[in-house]
Amino acid sequence: MYPAVFGLLSLSAVFHLATGQQRLLLPEGTVITVKTAAPLSSASVREGEAFRTTVADSVRVEGFTVIPEGSTIDGVVTLVRRADERQSGVIGVEFNRLRLPKGSEVVIDGKLTSLDPSERRQIDAQTDAQVLFVGGRRGTGAAIGAVGASGGAGRDPLGNVLGALGTLLSKGADVTVPANTPLAVQLERGLTMGVMSTQPIRGSDAFTIYTSASAIRAGQQALRAKGYYRGATDGALNEATQRALVEFQIDSDIIATGNLDGRTAEALGLQLARGASTLTPAEATLLRRNAQILTTRYRNTIGIAEGGRLDQRRTYDPAEIELYFALSAFSDNASLYEEMRRLSGNVEGQTAAGSALAGAARRVDEALRTVRVSPRTEAIWGALQEDLARLDSTYARRQ
Structure with a gap:
C-alpha cells in the first residue's frame, strides 16, 4: 500500500x-x-x-x-x-x-x-x-x-x-x-x-512528475470525471490514484508508469506546465488535421487529383504549384510534429521541432504573397498561424 x-x-x-x-x-x-x-x-x-x-x-x-x-x-x-x-x-x-x-x-x-x-x-x-x-x-x-x-x-x-x-x-x-x-x-x-538546477524546465515536459497536493487533486478530479477513479479527491498520491493513472495511461497509449507526469496531465486536460512553448498532443493533432484539410481544399481548388494528376484543360501559374508544394510540405511536417509531441519527452527536441515547423510555415507565407486564395483558406491559415506563434516567438503572422 x-x-x-x-x-x-x-x-x-x-x-x-x-x-x-x-x-x-x-x-x-x-x-x-x-x-x-x-x-x-x-x-x-x-x-x-x-x-x-x-x-x-x-x-x-x-x-x-x-x-x-x-x-x-x-x-x-x-x-x-x-x-x-x-x-x-x-x-x-x-x-x-x-x-x-x-x-x-x-x-x-x-x-x-x-x-x-x-x-x-x-x-x-x-x-x-x-x-x-x-x-x-x-x-x-x-x-x-x-x-x-x-x-x-x-x-x-x-x-x-x-x-x-x-x-x-x-x-x-x-x-x-x-x-x-x-x-x-x-x-x-x-x-x-x-534539485540539479536552480531553474525549472519551462514548457510542457513529459518527464516532469507532479506531486503537489493541488496537482494530485486536479488529477483525481479529472480521473473521476473520466470514470477511472472513485476515491476521495484529497490530493494524496495513494495506491488507488496510481492504479487509476495506470489504467488511464494504458487506454491513452501513454507509458503506464502510474506517475502523474507531463504527458498524462496533458491527456487529462490539466494545465500544470510552466510557460508552455509547445502544443499539447491534442492541439498538435488538431493542427495537423487543419493543415491536411487546408492542403486538400487548395488542391481541389486548382484542379489537382489526389494522385497528383493535373487538369489537362487548365493553365497553371507556377506560383499556384509553389503554394501547393509549400502546403503539402507543411502538412507533412505537421504530422511529424504531432508524432514527436505524442511519443517523445525531450523538451529541447520538441522546442526545436516547433521552430522547424514555423520555418515550414514561412514558405507558405511567402507563396501566399503571390497567389490569391479564398477567404475560407485565409481563415484556416490564420488559425494555424496563431498556433505557430506559440511555438516560435520569432514567427510573425502574415499581414
Missing part, C-alpha cells in the same frame, strides 16, 4: 537548512525507467549477484530535475531458478542504490515492475506482489509476472512462487534479458532529492 502521507508531504519542497539546497520529494510508488547495462540470464546469474541499470529518462519533480538521465541504479539478484525440461527459468531482483552523475549515492528500496500494459495489470491485481522475470513468454527472452503475498509461503517458497505463476511459465526457456533492455523500477519508499 502507498500511505497517503507521501501525497501530503509533497505539498511543498523540502529545504536542506544547512546548505540551502532545495530538495523535493519523489513519492513512494514513483516509477523510474532504466536500461540494463549488461545481460542477465537465469542460466548463469547467481543469487546475491549485483547488476547495474542506467536511468533512461531524466526524472523531474514540478519541473526541477532530481535524477538526470545517465544516473545509475544498482540492483541485486534475490532469486534464481534455471530452466529445465519442464519449467522456464525465473529471476527475482531488487534495487538498492541510486548513483548520480556527480558521484553522490542514495540508498533506495526499489522493486521491479513492468511498462507492458498486460503485465502491469497482472502485477497490480496482486496484493504485495513479488515481481519476477520469467523465461521465454511470447517468444521473447523474458516476461515479467507477479505473485501475491501468499505465493511464496510454505516450506518450498520457490516452488510455490513457480506454481502461482502458472501459465506465465514456458517450458524449458531460460530468462534472457539483453543489455539495453528497458525496465521499470518502482520506489517502495519515498525519497527526498536535491
